[in-house]
Amino acid sequence: MEMSTSPLIALMVASPITAAILLNLAHGNGRSVKFTAYSFGLLSVVLPFATEYGNHIFSGHGRIAGLATGIIYIFSAHTRILAFILALIAYLMILAYTNAFKKVSGTYLAFMMLGVGATSATLFADDFFNFYVFLEIALISQTALAIAKGSLESIKASIKYLLVANIAGNCLLLGIAMLLSLTGSLNITDMQEAIATKGFAQASNPVFLGACALSVFAFAYASGLFPFHNIKSELYAAAAEHGSALMQTQTKFIMVGLGLIILRLFHEVQVIRYLMLYMALGAMVFGVIMALKQDNYHRMLSYHAISQAGYVAAGLSIGTPAAIIAGIFHAINHVLYKSALFLGCECVKIQKGTTDFKRLGSMITGLPMVGVLVLGAKFAISGIPPFNGFQSKLQLMVAAFDAQLYEVTVVMILVSVLTFISMMKASHLVFLRPTTQAEKASSTKRIPKSYLFALTVLVGLCLYLGLMPECATRYLEPIAYEVGYMWS
Amino acid sequence: MIQEASFVTAAALFLIGLWAVLEKDNLLKKVMGATFIGDAVNLTLVGLGYRLDGIVPILSEGMMVTEYAAKAGYPLPMALVLTNIVIGVATTALILALCVKIYEKTGSLSVGEIWK
Numbered sequence: 001m002e003m004s005t006s007p008l009i010a011l012m013v014a015s016p017i018t019a020a021i022l023l024n025l026a027h028g029n030g031r032s033v034k035f036t037a038y039s040f041g042l043l044s045v046v047l048p049f050a051t052e053y054g055n056h057i058f059s060g061h062g063r064i065a066g067l068a069t070g071i072i073y074i075f076s077a078h079t080r081i082l083a084f085i086l087a088l089i090a091y092l093m094i095l096a097y098t099n100a101f102k103k104v105s106g107t108y109l110a111f112m113m114l115g116v117g118a119t120s121a122t123l124f125a126d127d128f129f130n131f132y133v134f135l136e137i138a139l140i141s142q143t144a145l146a147i148a149k150g151s152l153e154s155i156k157a158s159i160k161y162l163l164v165a166n167i168a169g170n171c172l173l174l175g176i177a178m179l180l181s182l183t184g185s186l187n188i189t190d191m192q193e194a195i196a197t198k199g200f201a202q203a204s205n206p207v208f209l210g211a212c213a214l215s216v217f218a219f220a221y222a223s224g225l226f227p228f229h230n231i232k233s234e235l236y237a238a239a240a241e242h243g244s245a246l247m248q249t250q251t252k253f254i255m256v257g258l259g260l261i262i263l264r265l266f267h268e269v270q271v272i273r274y275l276m277l278y279m280a281l282g283a284m285v286f287g288v289i290m291a292l293k294q295d296n297y298h299r300m301l302s303y304h305a306i307s308q309a310g311y312v313a314a315g316l317s318i319g320t321p322a323a324i325i326a327g328i329f330h331a332i333n334h335v336l337y338k339s340a341l342f343l344g345c346e347c348v349k350i351q352k353g354t355t356d357f358k359r360l361g362s363m364i365t366g367l368p369m370v371g372v373l374v375l376g377a378k379f380a381i382s383g384i385p386p387f388n389g390f391q392s393k394l395q396l397m398v399a400a401f402d403a404q405l406y407e408v409t410v411v412m413i414l415v416s417v418l419t420f421i422s423m424m425k426a427s428h429l430v431f432l433r434p435t436t437q438a439e440k441a442s443s444t445k446r447i448p449k450s451y452l453f454a455l456t457v458l459v460g461l462c463l464y465l466g467l468m469p470e471c472a473t474r475y476l477e478p479i480a481y482e483v484g485y486m487w488s
Numbered sequence: 489m490i491q492e493a494s495f496v497t498a499a500a501l502f503l504i505g506l507w508a509v510l511e512k513d514n515l516l517k518k519v520m521g522a523t524f525i526g527d528a529v530n531l532t533l534v535g536l537g538y539r540l541d542g543i544v545p546i547l548s549e550g551m552m553v554t555e556y557a558a559k560a561g562y563p564l565p566m567a568l569v570l571t572n573i574v575i576g577v578a579t580t581a582l583i584l585a586l587c588v589k590i591y592e593k594t595g596s597l598s599v600g601e602i603w604k
Contacts, residue, residue: 129568136575140582147586152593156602159586163509166522166579170529173572177533177565186564 008051009075010058012083013124015043016090016117020110027106034098037109041094044087044116048080055126068187073124078328081475082253083120085332089249089339090116092454093242096343099450100242100350108148112246115141119250122257128176129186131261132169135222138250139165145243146235154238161235164228168221175214178207179265192264201268212266216276219262223255225313226282229306233290236302241346241355244298245339248305252312252331259316259327263483267319276317281411284310288418297345297355297430300422301338304381307415308334314412315396318403321484325476326395332472333388333465337380340458344374347447347455348430357426361433370447371431373455378427380462382420388465395469494535501528515587515597519580526576530569537565 019040026032052075059070090112097112098104118138125131143158143165180186182205183194195201200208219225224232232251236244259276266272287307294300312334315327347370348363349355364371380387383394393416400408465472501524508521538561545563547556587597594602 129571133571133575136579140579143582152590155586155589155593159515159583159590162579162583162586163518163522166576166583167506167509167525169575169579170525173568174529174532177529177536177568180564180568181536 005054005056006052006075007056008047009054009056009073009124012044012047012051012075013073013117013121015040015047016113016120019044020114020117023106023110023113025106027110029106030104033104033106033109036106037094037098037113040113041087041091044120045084045091048084048087051075051080053077053080067185067190068127071130072126072187072189073121074126075124076478077475078479079123081332081472082123082256082328085335086116086119086249086253088457089335090246092339092343092457093246095450096242096346096448096454097240099448100346105148108145111141111144111148112243115145115246115250119253122254125257126188127186128179128188128191128261129173131188131257132172132176135172135218135254135258136165136169138254139169139222142235142247142250145247146239148243149238149240151238157231157234157238161231164221164231168218171214172218175211175218178211178214182207182211188261188264195265201266209269212262212269212272215258215262215266216272219255219258219276220279222251222258223309223313224251224283224306225279225309226286227279229283229286229290229303233287233299233302233306236305237296237299241298241342241349244302244305245342248309248338248342249335251305252309252335255309255312256316256328256331259313260324260479260483263316263319263324263485267483267485273317273319277314277405277408280310280313280317281408282310283307283313284411284415288415288422292418292422292425295357297348297357297360297426298342299355300426301341301345304341304419304422305334305338307419308338308381310415311393311396311412314408315399318399318405318408319483319485320399320403321477321480322402323396323399324480324484325473326392326399328476328480329469329473330389330392330396333380333392333462336458336465337377337387337389337462340377340455340462341374341381343451343455343458344370344377347451350447350451351445357429360430361435362431364431367431367447369452370455373452373459374431375427376459377462378423380459380466382423383416384420386463386466388462388469391466391469395473490540491535491538494531494538498528498531498535501525501531513599515590515599515602516584518599519583519587522583523576523580526572530572530576533565533569533572537562 022036026036056073057070061069115138118134121134122131143162146154147158183191185191221228284307287303291300291303312327312331315323380389383389397409397412505521505524509518512518542561543559545560591597
């Protein structure tokens with residue numbers, strides 16, 4: 001393995017974590033908190049493009065007898081684009097939060113940055129145990145964003161999420177321990193080589209299959225797939241809207257990270273790929289059906305986040321290079337338009353004080369710019385050209401069709417149609433439905449310019465990637481061809 | 489034999505923990521169940537690193553590397569256990585803090601009452 005290294009690879013994880021520590025220390029001093037958050041947030045955005053591809057090994061010994069003796073981080077094309085998008089969305093959410101509230105919490109921003117650092121680490125780590133540690137940190141930081149709201153609902157959702165996260169996390173660790181006992185290593189590349197050499201999959205080794213099942217269980221939970229879709233969507237709905245945007249971004253990218261590890265280690269276990277595909281389809285269908293039933297805008301978007309996660313998981317489960325490219329591309333697209341939708345929802349809440357459909361309507365007169373931008377994001381999530389959602393959904397459907405999974409293609413089309421119906425219903429109820437003059441007059445609060453800026457950037461990127469998808473997909477091709485396998 | 493016994497104990501701990509999380513009505517008992525599951529995984533890891541009549545995995549002065557390799561326990565699982573204990577403590581502390589909050593707000597720790 002090439003050992004060209006840059007300290008900047010480690011800095012991409014270390015700088016958000018350092019920011020989290022500093023933000024905690026600066027809590028209570030508004031100016032210091034803002035300065036720290038802005039400067040480290042901006043650094044996180046710049047670093048992925050300032051860093052060369054390569055590996056970073058956290059040990060002085062390197063490889064002994066061909067085996068890694070320390071934790072290795074791999075920085076490659078797909079991790080560059082994912083780390084950049086994650087940092088960009090975090091920065092936009094920091095801007096939104098710090099301009100929307102008079103009193104800024106350093107602790108709250110610390111958890112936002114901690115989540116960014118932990119998620120980045122899950123993308124870079126070539127060490128399964130290191131992945132597990134940062135997955136746990138990311139789950140705790142996500143929960144903290146929900147807890148910060150302080151309502152009974154957010155506490156209830158957080159307890160439920162943490163209890164099951166505890167089980168899922170320990171199951172993943174048990175799976176890692178099983179793999180360690182079989183392969184003698186925690187390094188994913190070394191594990192992959194040992195599994196291929198020793199033929200555990202062909203021999204249907206029970207320990208190997210157990211590790212595989214436990215890893216897939218953790219994958220389903222961390223991603224919020226069926227049957228865990230309710231727990232995850234409740235957590236999204238329990239947080240403030242900008243927090244939900246960041247949480248769902250972290251979830252999608254952790255899902256990509258763990259999905260790629262599962263593909264690398266367990267691709268020969270066909271039944272697991274079917275299981276992952278069924279869980280993905282379950283998330284898509286149940287997510288969109290639950291979204292259609294909601295009478296709260298924020299809750300509806302939370303269920304859509306789960307439904308769209310199903311598309312990403314479907315791409316990874318199909319496992320062909322084209323499907324993997326489409327799946328990760330959809331993850332990128334989804335975090336962009338869903339963040340825009342959550343921010344649009346927060347604008348509505350700022351002005352009306354609620355996200356309950358029954359108490360909303362005629363918002364287009366008070367928020368014309370937000371309405372137009374959010375409509376663009378709604379077209380993107382519904383898969384309407386020229387937005388990015390159209391490109392990735394089309395690629396996913398073609399990949400499923402090429403893999404002769406025709407029923408999967410049909411489900412994807414149907415879920416897309418239902419998503420469109422749900423989004424148009426929300427547009428009508430929030431922005432277009434006529435209301436009385438008294439209700440219209442209640443909308444007085446101004447929307448901070450940072451929200452309009454963030455919305456413009458996000459929807460602009462949706463349009464840009466819709467018109468030029470190769471700007472993102474070219475970063476995804478190397479990993480897709482490295483881990484992709486033909487469906488059989 | 490000791491290794492097998494630790495795996496069997498770990499399996500029992502895991503199942504008891506899972507039962508408590510799924511079946512018990514009291515939130516604190518659910519939290520205890522979750523910690524049992526963590527302990528079961530830690531015990532499995534300790535069992536993995538165990539070597540019958542083994543020595544502490546520290547290369548002492550004058551010891552041959554081959555002798556060390558033949559006798560020393562496997563140190564990697566021990567390091568994992570330490571890290572997992574730290575993670576477990578953090579998660580459990582957070583859940584318990586939330587239990588206190590929920591008790592303050594609802595006056596109950598019964599799942600049936602809180603989620604009714």
